[in-house]
Amino acid sequence: MNISNVDTEDEEQTLKMPGSTDSPLRILFQKIMQYFWYYVISGTSIALPSMIKCLYVKAPVIAIEKLEKRSDQVAVMTGGPRGIGFDIVKKLFQLDYTVILGVRTIAVSQEGIDKIRAFGIPSGRVKFLNLDLISLNSVQKFAKEVLASEEGSRIDLLLNNAGFVNRNYEMTPDNIESTFQVNYLSHFLLTNLLLPRIKETVAKKGGDPCHIVNTSSHAQRAGKINFNELEISYESLLKTVSSCSRKNTGN
Ligand SMILES: NC(=O)c1ccc[n+]([C@@H]2O[C@H](COP(=O)([O-])OP(=O)(O)OC[C@H]3O[C@@H](n4cnc5c(N)ncnc54)[C@H](OP(=O)(O)O)[C@@H]3O)[C@@H](O)[C@H]2O)c1
Known part of the structure; x- marks a missing residue:
């Protein structure tokens, strides 16, 4: 592994004077x-x-009351109804969307939905599916379940919202740095897996657009990716993701 600027316990140890x-x-x-x-x-x-x-x-x-209802439309969102996700789901319910949520813990996410309902919002429907972005396998399983579900027969809106920052340099089970995988790579894979259904939905709507929204942060300005420092090369990363996509879509 060839990594510079990594804040690990081992490195701290090597910087100390012997015996100090x-x-x-x-x-x-x-x-x-x-x-x-x-x-x-x-x-x-x-x-x-x-x-x-x-x-x-x-x-x-624009006041949400002035917007047209989307009673026949489906949104897929990563992460549960907490933080920014709470307000997004609340607005989607107000617009009467069916929302498929990819979450780590369904019971905790249900509590978020109960809080939204407590605002007196009866419209909108939710379907929970398990998703842990720390694993590419979980992403593939989630995409498969979305595509096989009745609710996922159309996707009008994909919200790649979940995110986290790991200040320690830790690897995922796929052997990729965790912040990079959760925030970026897993969402890249998910978007590719769901893209055919999104395109079908555009066709169903006679060319009216569907939308993919990636939630990002200004914090990205503070860092940069050095592809030479990734544990696997950029090319094999692309191969992994595209082979996952092919397996799932059968193309
Ligand atoms: N809040 C801000 O000021 C701010 C500023 C800039 C950008 N953002 C971006 O906005 C997005 C949402 O931020 P937030 O402030 O709402 O964060 P938050 O309150 O910490 O919520 C993060 C969400 O991501 C989910 N999540 C984290 N790791 C996951 C994983 N491995 N698999 C699946 N879901 C995972 C969490 O699920 P659990 O409920 O299971 O933990 C939670 O629902 C993020 O992409 C963040 O980078 C936020």
């Missing part, structure tokens, strides 16, 4: 400085341009 021990106070100070840098300095500098832009660019706001 850090005092707890020094370790505490280092941790505080690390968090201060990560969340305050780096976070603020990344978000500042958008915060300033928000002051003078007013995004158009």
Whole structure:
């Protein structure tokens, strides 16, 4: 493995002088400085341009009540009804969508749906399917189940919303760095697996568009991918993903 800039326990050990021990106070100070840098300095500098832009660019706001209902339409979303996902599902229910949610824990996600219903929103339907983006197998299984389900006979909207940040360099069972796989690669695979059904839906609607929405973050500006540092090459990564797609679509 050829990785630079990786914050591991092993590396920290090699930087210490033989026989030296850090005092707890020094370790505490280092941790505080690390968090201060990560969340305050780096976070603020990344978000500042958008915060300033928000002051003078007013995004158009359309009242949800003024939008047409989508009673026959289906949305597929990754992640459960919490965080940003909570508000997305709430709006989709208000528009009377059928929502297929790919979630890790169905019971916890049901609690989110109950909270949305508690706002007095009776419209919209939900179907839960298990999905853990940490595994390409789980993504394939989820896509298969969506495509085989009655609800998934059409897909008008795909929301690649789930995401996480692992500040430690950890590998997934597929031997890929975890943040890269969960946030990007698994969604790339899922989009490819569902794309034929999305295209069929466009045809069903006489050419009216369907939409794919990828939720991202300004935090991506703070990093860059060095493809030479991936544990598997870019080419074999593409091969893995396209062979997964072929197996599932039969093309
Ligand atoms: N909040 C912000 O200020 C902000 C800013 C910029 C970008 N974003 C982006 O917006 C999206 C949503 O963020 P959020 O703030 O709503 O985050 P959040 O509250 O932490 O929710 C993240 C969602 O992703 C799901 N998830 C995480 N790892 C998963 C995995 N391995 N497999 C399946 N689902 C997984 C979680 O599922 P569980 O419920 O099972 O944990 C949860 O539903 C993310 O893509 C994030 O990068 C957020």
